[in-house]
Amino acid sequence: MGQLLREEDDRQLSTFQYDALGHLSQQQQHQAGRTFTLKTLRYGSGHVVSLRNGQL
Secondary structure, eight states, rough: OOOOOOOOOSSEEEEEEOTTOOOOEEEEEEEEEEEEEEEEEETTTEEEEEEEEEOO
């Protein structure tokens, strides 16, 4: 079973990146000419240390 890398509909495009353990590490949403990024920092077996939300 694979991981979702890209999802697109008529209003937005979302892309996904994963770390070596297969946890979601970054999600980007592109809509209306703007890009929004959500990054997840994990440690150990996947405990979330921080979430960062920013606009590129």
